[in-house]
Amino acid sequence: MLTLLHEDPFTHRAFYKPRKYAGDAVMLDYIYGQEDYWPLPECTALGKQIFDYTTLAPASAGVRARRGYIADVLDLAAFETTRPHVLSIASGHFREAEMSAAIRRRRFGRVVALDADPQSLNEVETRYGRYGVETIAEPLMSLLKGTVDAGRFDLIYSLGLFDYLNEKIGRRLVTKAFEMLRPGGRLIVANFLPGIHDIGYMEAIMDWKLIYRTRQEMIGMTLDIPEEEIQSVALESEENNNIIFMTIRRKNEIK
Ligand SMILES: C[S@@+](CC[C@H](N)C(=O)[O-])C[C@H]1O[C@@H](n2cnc3c(N)ncnc32)[C@H](O)[C@@H]1O
Structure with a gap:
């Protein structure tokens, strides 16, 4: 289950933390990209659907x-x-x-x-x-x-x-x-x-604790x-x- 959810590049990056913490500037660009129509990061069709969910959810809207x-x-x-x-x-x-x-x-x-x-x-x-x-x-x-x-x-x-x-x-x-x-x-x-x-998705699936x-x-x-x-x-x-x-x-x- 977690592996499937991690097909979303946003969830994946939060979980694996290439810069040692979740919510780096690259992740924020995924959020702003929804408003600025930037190209989507490469991912599977399922990943794209989850990406649309996570980057349009309330925390991202905020x-x-x-x-x-x-x-x-x-x-x-x-x-x-x-x-x-x-x-x-x-x-x-x-x-x-x-x-x-x-x-x-x-x-x-x-x-x-x-x-x-x-x-x-x-x-x-x-x-x-x-x-x-x-x-x-x-x-x-x-x-x-x-x-x-x-x-x-x-x-x-x-x-x-x-x-x-x-x-x-x-x-x-x-x-x-x-x-x-x-x-x-x-x-x-x-x-x-x-x-x-x-919060539930962020903490359990993304390991993103604020x-x-x-x-x-x-x-x-x-x-x-x-x-x-x-x-x-x-x-x-x-x-x-x-x-x-x-x-x-x-x-x-x-x-
Ligand atoms: C969630 S991002 C916010 C970026 C930007 N302010 C925005 O709203 O789009 C958090 C930023 O805090 C920076 N950061 C984290 N810890 C820091 C520290 N101790 N000193 C300075 N910057 C830090 C990170 O490098 C990252 O760019």
Whole structure:
């Protein structure tokens, strides 16, 4: 049974983890490819049917909605602020660049894609270097330990990373990323919500285990940020209610 289900390239890649963990940037491309009409990966006829099921199921739909959400945020950010500086932590292939007019029209002062996987960042450089996107091939630990100084940003976001981070590291990264904001800047962190329909298939068949967070657990990750530096904390979920976004805004100035 498992062998048959693994004829689906998406299930197969999650299970065998060629980059040591499920949900790498190549897997995410399988998900985005359904929306962008990219060629299907090679597989059997059965594999293709299962692929259509897995890459159209709620978790995948949530990932597509997540990319759309951040592309809208990017376009609005470039409209509201002149040439803002943006950092994506764990950018993967940075496919939001396919959807954001502001990225393509070079409306940003800086766009930085940070990821631990240099192979993923090669793809970012090849496809989006022409739009001025810079890459930093470092794990998040380099930010936490301060061995890398990426700069200061008007918008920092992280999609598809916190689902793998325990509470301690999640809190540390939220606190550190908040410190890296310019006055008035925003940090946006996405996480899967509990109760998604495909958890059973993902865990049992794909061996893809994520950390799901409630609204309260999202707020919990902000508690090490000094209260007087926070302008606001807001939570909203994407259109399918599978993924939650937390936006923490830094005050313009601290009195
Ligand atoms: C699920 S993908 C999300 C990619 C992209 N943000 C997106 O939404 O399409 C997770 C990404 O996190 C990166 N990653 C995992 N652990 C990391 C770490 N410790 N430091 C930096 N990046 C990491 C992986 O290389 C991968 O590109």
